[in-house]
Amino acid sequence: MWKAIILDDERQVLQGMKNMIPWEEFDIVCSGEAMDGQAGLELVEQVEPDLVITDVYMPVMDGLTFIEKLRERGFPGKIIILSGYQDFEYARQALRLQVDDYLTKPATLETIKEVLERAVGGLEAQAAKQMAEEEMQGKLELYQPFYKKEWLKSFVTGTRPDKENDFTHVDHPLVHSACQGVLAVEMMRGGRVQTASISDWHLFRFAVQQLLKELLDKVWPQSELVELHSHYFLVLLYADASVPAEDFIATCGEVAEQLYDGVDHFLNIQVKVGIGGITTSISDMRTSTEEAFSAIIHQRNPHHACKDVYRYMKNNQRAGQGSSDEVEEMWPFPYYHRLSEAIQHAQEKKALQVISEFMTEVEGRELKPSSMQRISSSIWTVISYALFDSGFSVEELFPGGEKEREGTGITKPEHLEAWLTGLLQQISEHAGWNENLRHKQAVDFMIDYIHDHYAEEITLTEIADQVYLSRNYLSLIFKNMTGETFNSYVTKVRMEKAKSLLLEGKLLIYEIAEQVGYKNIPYFSTLFKKHTGYNPSELIKS
CATH class of the missing domain: 3.40.50.2300 (Response regulator)
Incomplete structure (x- = not known):
């Protein structure tokens, strides 16, 4: 009225x-x-x-x-x-x-x-x-964190067009820092992750992401965590002018080791950490990103003898280590990142364009046969993870391992291009690749939303309204793509978070229950035991 x-x-x-x-x-x-x-x-x-x-x-x-x-x-x-x-x-x-x-x-x-x-x-x-404006404002507030993630991701991976790299309008501590460093973190598919289902893989990745954030808040708050495709993360470290460059270089190594130790100790998940070079201009951070991943790939300069933590070094810094071709120096991560995203989003033309641009660079480097084999092996890994994230297994699309064996024998650029084009054609001909795109986008949004709002009351109806799909249909595609019901996945996320908080030992059980969205403590304890096999108090004692 x-x-x-x-x-x-x-x-x-x-x-x-x-x-x-x-x-x-x-x-x-x-x-x-x-x-x-x-x-x-x-x-x-x-x-x-x-x-x-x-x-x-x-x-x-x-x-x-x-x-x-x-x-x-x-x-x-x-x-x-x-x-x-x-x-x-x-x-x-x-x-x-x-x-x-x-x-x-x-x-x-x-x-x-x-x-x-x-x-x-x-x-x-x-x-x-007014309702339309409020709805639009709500959507902007909802998607603002995702936009920030994508901006950082495209910037540090070198996939952002150069003409858009004007940072004068960006209000971010990174932009105003005096020194920057990049750490690359790779989750390994070994141990408890080896046989993970798609939903468990998302859960493991979420657990690693949360732990990395918590560790960074403690050891170096002037930092940013960027989640990349599949099993990769980037850690951006920055310092103001009061921190000497030599001290900051040492800090990057210390942070890398603490991240490695933390993931190993609290989650029992294997990771590798690469340390890129220090920059004094944020425009050079994409180079530091490539250096950090190059350190992981070549594993030439271990920062610690007993840990998978490696520091990037240029040729002229490797006294007595021999010479190296260019691909050993710089891992072409921007191409791999763009190829992975194109495959995940069923963008065949974009994937072909990335392959074409990548081959132009490869052909101009006159690489050794061993380098060509390393490239094909790396690309096979990237494609495998991209398919897994999209709900497919490599065995489903490429049965018998024939395509992988073909890649190990590649020694020439023209053979690499033919192999890649053949892989992409076979992927694009799979009936579910294009059909699953919208479903994957909706499920990815749901997973991100759950990970960001697990402490709140989350309903499937609320999310369904935001992705413009019916509640029942959204429930069905979530179950089909992850193997989990929506409520079961929310509970798993909350229990994993509660477990990490309990292991830290800083909060009481009722405080942890509230932080993960439960006001009924007995109900929380029942769910926790069902998920972990322990009561919260038993886990603390053990």
Whole structure:
């Protein structure tokens, strides 16, 4: 219902308008009346009407002054003047004050009804516009974290066009730092991750991501974690001018070791960590990214003899280690990243374009046969993980291991290009590749949303409204792509988070339960034991 108030200095007119106008016909309720502008202002504050009908000449405060005061206060509703004065100056002032209609007394009922119909139409249009703006604002707030992730990801991986690398408008600590460093983290498919299902793989990746964030908050808060495709993460470290470059180089190594130790100790998941070179310009961070991944791939300069942590070194820094060709120096991660994303999003043309651009660079390097074999092996791994993330297994698309064996024998660029093109053609011909794209995007959004909002009350209906799919259909595709029900996956995420908090030993059980979305402590303990095999108190003791 719309709310209206009436102002007139004659009580008979007020009563007549209240009784004569068919308010309900326009879904309006008459919520009050006043006999002067000052009383009208107080009534507006009390009632907060959508529509004001006012006379011009009134004691204490006239109608035009009253309207001017309303406009100064930002009154958003409709204003109609119903006055016995036809003076042009009044009409001109009313126009200046953006009055919606100006009627002269006596006005017929039909005329008043026409004016009310226009006013209500305007109110409905305003309400629809406001709802659309609020919905858009809600979507912007919802997607803002995802936009930030994608911006950082495209920037540090070198997939952002150079013309868009103007950072003068970006308000981010990284932009204003004096030194930057990059650590690459690779999850290994060994140990408890070896036979993980798709849903468990997402869960393991979430657990690693959360732990890395917590460790970084403790050891070097001036940092940013970027989740890349499949089994890769980037850690961006930055420092201000007060930190000497030599100290920052040492810090990067210390942080890398603490991340490695933390993931191994708390999650029992194998990782490798690569340390890229230090930069003093954020535009060079994409180079540091390639260096960090190159350190992982070639494993030439272990930062610690007993750990899979490696530091990148240039040829002229490797005294007595022999020479190396270019691909050993720099792993072409931007191409691999773009190829993986194209495969995950079923973008065949984009994937072919990435392959073409990559082959142009490979052909210009005159690489050794051993380097060609390493490239084909790396690409096979990238494609395997991309397919796995999309809900496919390599064995399903390439049974018998023939394609993988072909890749190990590649020694020439033309053979590599033919092999890659053949792989892509075989992937694109699979019936489910294109069909699963929208489903994968919806499920990826759901998984990200769960990981970001696990501490809140999450409903499938709420998420279904955001991805414009029915609740039942969304439940079905989530189960089909992950092998888990929606509620089961939410519980798993919460229990894994609770487990890591319990192992830290800083919070009480009821505090941890609240942090992962449970107010009923016995219910939380029951779920925890069902998921882990331990009561929360038993886990702490063990």
